[in-house]
Amino acid sequence: MSIFADIQTTFTRRDNALNQLLVINVLVFAVLVVLGAVLYLTGSSSAYDILLRQLALPSDVPGLLRHPWTVLTYAFTHEKFFHILFNMLNLYWFGMLVREYLGDRRLVSLYILGALVGALFFVLSYNLLPVLRPGLGVPMVGASGAVTAVIVAAATLLPDYTFNLFLIGPVRIKYIAAAVVLISIAGINGANPGGQIAHLGGAFLGFLYINQLQRGRDLGRPVIAVGEWVNGLLHGRPRLRVTHRSPQANAAASKRGGLAQPPQEEIDLILDKISRSGYESLSKEEKQKLFRASQQ
Incomplete structure (x- = not known):
């Protein structure tokens, strides 16, 4: 290439x-x-x-x-x-x-x-x-x-x-x-x-x-x-994203400037993964979720 x-x-x-x-x-x-x-x-x-x-x-x-x-x-x-x-x-x-x-x-x-x-x-x-x-x-x-x-x-x-x-x-x-x-x-x-x-x-x-x-x-x-x-100007139309959240999730996201908090069940699974394989085994999305949870 x-x-x-x-x-x-x-x-x-x-x-x-x-x-x-x-x-x-x-x-x-x-x-x-x-x-x-x-x-x-x-x-x-x-x-x-x-x-x-x-x-x-x-x-x-x-x-x-x-x-x-x-x-x-x-x-x-x-x-x-x-x-x-x-x-x-x-x-x-x-x-x-x-x-x-x-x-x-x-x-x-x-x-x-x-x-x-x-x-x-x-x-x-x-x-x-x-x-x-x-x-x-x-x-x-x-x-x-x-x-x-x-x-x-x-x-x-x-x-x-x-x-x-x-x-x-x-x-x-x-x-x-x-x-x-x-x-x-x-x-x-x-x-x-x-x-x-x-x-x-x-x-x-x-x-x-x-x-x-x-x-x-x-x-x-x-x-x-x-x-x-x-x-939007370059591509001829704005990029739209459709999401479905509960009112409680939307309220939490608003309070934290868009950093919606992940469910506790997901955090528990991430913590289990850290205990088994270490922090470096986490994906980018899992690290972001863990960070957002730490801000509660």
Whole structure:
């Protein structure tokens, strides 16, 4: 199967949001690398700068008003190999957890909201903080703000989940998230203060998103609604789902922002399966049900 067929399969499969986010980032990076090389060899490097300005988030308000779409495009744009490498690795590791427990749509809405709040923190910092005013106009690219939102969200959702880190061993993800936040704070007085502040904006959104979801408020609903509207335009009709629930189940779902609680019988069966085969034997749906039950 060709690369193009693989890419097409990625975007035609349902419940594949994490891979789609990864592929979009990699495709944009690959296109920029190829165009940058071609434009350099043809003596048209200035055209590359013009192209990048259409994607990078400007820190000055006039520039942002001229390029409002950059509040999202910057979060899918990378120029340096190690920048995209570490962002995509973190997105994959932590995005898998969010996707398993909250589903594809909430992963996408978390990524988008993290990008938007990161952009907000970035622009406000350069326009309101006197120490950063000399750098006003500096652009930003990279998914770090959105990825930090996913990292902190996963740590807020499952603080004691453990990753086995190379040369370190098992580490609870709440400590990984704390380290990410501390590194961003420490980097504010470095070469990229606005970018580090954008990371903190993403971290704030990640914590707030899960905190509010557990209280029954889904901050990602507007993002999901826009996605469904765009999907309806592309496919010619909205996607409809028919469900049959008791009034009690609907009330519970409403209280928890759509996180309907599974019956106790199902939870008992899942717990029995864990006792027999371990947690890793659970399917994605079983893990989501177990998480929803833990929120009662």
